[in-house]
Amino acid sequence: MKKLIISAISLAVLTSPVYAAGGDKPHRKGAKTQGQIGSILVNPYKNAPLTAIIDLAGNKITDVSVVVQGKGKNGIDIKYDVEQSSINTHNGIPVAGLYPNFNNTVDVTYTKDGKKIAETYRIMTSGMLTVTTDGFVRNWPEITPKKVAKGFEERMYYYTADIKTAFSGEVSWAKGGALTWDFDPGFKWIADTQGEMRWYLNPAHFDGREFVKYRGTLQMYQVDSGDWIWMKGQSYGMMDFMGRMLWERPMPRGFADGSHEILLAENDHIFLRVGKRNYKRDDGQIVNTVRDHIIEVDALSGDVTKVWDMGAILDPNREEAILSQNPAAVCMEIDLSKEGEKQEIEPDAPFGDHAGIGIGRNWAHINSIDYDPSDDSIIISSRQQSAVAKITRDDQVKWILSSPEGWEGKLREKVLIPVNAKGKPIECKYNRCEDNFDYTWAQHAAFLTGKGTLTVFDNGDGRGMEQAALKSMNYSRAVEYKINEEKGTVEQVWEFGKELGYDYFSTVVSLVEYQKDKNTNLIHFGARHLFEQKDVSHPTLMEVSANDSKEIKVEMEMQHVAPGLISYRARVIDFDTAL
The missing domain is CATH 2.60.40.3100 (Arylsulphate sulphotransferase monomer, N-terminal domain)
Structure with missing residues (x-):
């Protein structure tokens, strides 16, 4: 390719690499070759x-x-x-x-x-390079295969596992923003279906303790060429599969705190989810925004070709979904001491990286971007709003997949109407819908499948605009929707995970992504057992048949390194394309 x-x-x-004077001399006199x-x-x-x-x-x-x-x-x-x-x-x-x-x-x-x-x-080869800190029970996450169906034995899976150290959160911008959301580069590796490590990243290059440009959390994904595209806080770049750094740049001036999603799209442009520095609010205050801007960058020149300001496109004051969410876990900001508390929002709260309404606070928490080349638009997932939205290049909202509470004016007109397989509208009362239809709640990873549908990981936090009466009632699921943009309707055509119940509940992070080669959905329950503080979490990857059988083809369970930690994403990896 x-x-x-x-x-x-x-x-x-x-x-x-730069070699010492005299050049690279792997074949000096007397050297042994095989x-x-x-x-x-x-x-x-x-x-x-x-x-x-x-x-x-x-x-x-x-x-x-x-x-x-x-x-x-x-x-x-x-x-x-x-x-x-x-x-x-x-x-x-x-x-x-x-x-x-x-x-x-x-x-x-x-x-x-x-x-x-x-x-x-x-x-x-040498032993693994890693980092350990207080509370660790192992020096690297372990992968245990639970099931591998025939024909899936040669699958390779890329995992991320995230950790915070004593240095996390020690630096902040004067005007708010999300610089405090700072993590060790963490664990980035590939495992085979025996659970054996076959590739991993030496995190030393991305250590942000000494360099502000690497303050943030490292996201790194394989692109179609086989190379890695990465982003960590204030920098982004590309590295090939062998670890050769192809290029890296600082975040474009005026933007900061990139995290969650970096996407190389079909138009050879890069999409990054960032915050805006020195943003002037309607009341005249100057702030750094939090996770509410998308920028499109020309890959070759680094020029910013488009900016989507979600605070101007959506409604930063919609609070209904935020109030229903669990304050103990907001993506990777985990504070288990708050479990069972009610989310509170103060209109005049300080600006910065905490749940709230108004530009300058974590009102949107956009955690995924997909690009639709058919109409040159983007699809974003806003966790805090429990909403997925499609937005055009001229900042027009084409549709919103969300429970309708709190959407007003022109945005209310863009909320999709649930229908059944016959196209008949489904009745929803008190956030409960007929025909097994449901919206997504605090969701992640809204991606097009390439077959006319959209998959989303429905985390389930704040399902029905409320916290469950008992935590054991919570569940997460992968869900697939078919959207009719002309009619403004949405049909739920597939789901998996509800039947697994609380055991697989993942209140934060996680992913679902369609795999065309096997006609499966890769599902990653990235925060499984997060609230079971007596043990480490057990993020679990599955490949599940994308048809009505929903047969589990692969199940791989992770044992994390310490309690209270999560795994942001997992994906299928291709060695052949990369080399």
């Missing part, structure tokens, strides 16, 4: 410890394939063909998918001087 144009950012922003080409460099770019390069040493090779052999009787092999451009870029054979602290067996085939050559290399 061709690499995207943004991998060719100008040299002014490229970063790459095969016919060159020696091996493990973790060549210092960011991905489970990668290596088999150096070319001046040789010319083509038609390269790699197999990283699985460990033990049931180990999972990782197989991929290497593009010639990757050989050229790394001046060698890129190897990824190694096990940590293990003498890995790697089979390589290639053509050299017209002859097909097959070789086996042994590549030793």
Whole structure:
């Protein structure tokens, strides 16, 4: 697959290893090599410890394939063909998918001087680089496979697991904003269906304790080219799968506190969820806003081509959904001591990163962006408003998927009407609807499926505009909707999770994303068991058939490192595209 144009950012922003005087000398006199080409460099770019390069040493090779052999009787092999451009870029054979602290067996085939050559290399890796802090019971989250159906054995899953340290929240902007929402880079890794780690990020590059540009929380996702796109607070950039930093930039001047979502869209532009610095409110006060702006950036130049100010597009004073939510858990801002308390909003509360109404407070909490190329619009998920909305490039709201309470004027006209499979309106009373229809509550991850529908992870906090009478009544679900934009209607066509009940309740974070190759929905219950303070949380990933059978094909359970911690997202990963 061709690499995207943004991998060719100008040299002014490229970063790459610099070798000592005299150049890289992997083949000094007496050095031992295993095969016919060159020696091996493990973790060549210092960011991905489970990668290596088999150096070319001046040789010319083509038609390269790699197999990283699985460990033990049931180990999972990782197989991929290497593009010639990757050989050229790394001046060698890129190897990824190694096990940590293990003498890995790697089979390589290639053509050299017209002859097909097959070789086996042994590549030793070091133990895992990690961070520990007070309360940890293990130094890395563990993954336990609960079920892996036939045909899913070779799946690779990317996980994030988030931690706060003593340094989190120690710095703030003078005018509010969300700089206090500051986390260690946390754990970013790939595991196979045996639960074994096969790739992980060395977090040292993104440590924000010494540099304000890295203050925030690290989001990092694989794009279609196989590279990683990332954002951490005041910076964003791209890194390839081998850990080579392609480019990075500071947040555009006038914006700050990027988190939750960074998206490389079909138009080769990057969408970032940010806050606005020095925003002038209608009352004349100057504040930094909190999680309520979307910016579109030209990937090559870094120019900001569009700004969506949600405070001007939606209603920052709608309080109904916020008042119904649990103050103990607002996304990754977890304070379990507040469990059972009622959310309170003070109209004149200080500006900053706390639940409230009015620009300058956490009134929107936008946690996902999707881009619809069919009409050049964006779809956003606003957790605090328990609403998903589609918004055009000229700032017009096309529709709002939300319970109708509190929406007024022209926005009220955009709230979708629930219908059944026959297109007949469904009656809803006191936030309870017929035909098993429900809205989403404090939701995450509103994504188009590519088959004419929209999936959303319905966290379920504040379901029905109230806290459940008993916490055991709470549940989360993945839900799929079909929206008729011309008629302004919404039909619920699929759901999963309600039947699992409170055991899988995830009041914050989490994700659902359609997987076309398997016709499944990947569902990540990222805060499962968060409130069970006697133990660590158990974020759980599932792949579930996207048809009426709802068969669970894969279930992988995480054991986090300490109580009260969560896992923001998990996704399917493609090694072959990346290399």
